[in-house]
Amino acid sequence: MTSVGDRAPAPAEDRVQSAASKLWHITLSVSGAEAPLAEVRRGLEQLAHDHPFLLTSRYANDHAEIRYWEEARDLHDAAAVALRLWGEHRATAKLPPWTIVGLEVIDRQTYHQRLAEGYGPPPAARVGVHPF
Template sequence: MGRRREEALSGERAERRLTSIAGGRAAGADAARVRELRPRQDEDEAAPEQGRLWHVVLSVAGPVTPLAELRAGLERLAHDHSFFLTARYAADHAEVRYWEEARDLHDAAAIALRLWGEHKASANLPPWEIVGLEVVDRATYHQRVAEGFGDPPPQLGAVHPFPG
């Protein structure tokens, strides 16, 4: 608490640096950037960071898009994203559920918030905005399913319209 107070009084601002876990999805230039952002460790402390699995539900919405085009884009996203679970869609909104491996909730949420934008061109997704995000740890997700809340585990990689 003392350090934060000193920073606040001196006008300095502490910045949170996002990093991926070792062996995560970062590759090439991204991996070099992650290593650059990661704090230096003494060789005695060289234990690799342990990632955790986080269940992510990303909700997006925007202008009406032809359903066939939207479905094709979501299927390409499912093919590109290694931990993709399922997607539901309608002409003006969609929901994507998947697992993310990250060090902590902050990193998992930051990665999730970049997902749609980073895959917009490669998967030919509509120019929608993120309107909702839920990130929970693995234990919480399984507890919710066991208690009857939330959806049961979906058919992996399924892309289907919202019921209705």
């Protein structure tokens, strides 16, 4: 057994990489053939349970929107993770076989600037899974 004091320090490269990480606000939009609302909701709730980083999901019987914060080194990394989210968890969360039709990735500063100027997405005040 290793105690916290016995651990070797993280390599310098790992420390630099984590120090360079920042938060990105992700909005992922998916759509496809109609599915029963109860199944869509249940799938999104399961996804939120499996991945508590999800802020909010909105859904209808043929589309959904997922909003959350992602920590990543740069926009490319954040977008890559976001683009894998739906497909990688489709089976485990029993999500509809929809495709990604939209992706927005903005940094924290831009997100808050948009809110302050009144033209950004409304804050996700109601965390959870909700119908449109």
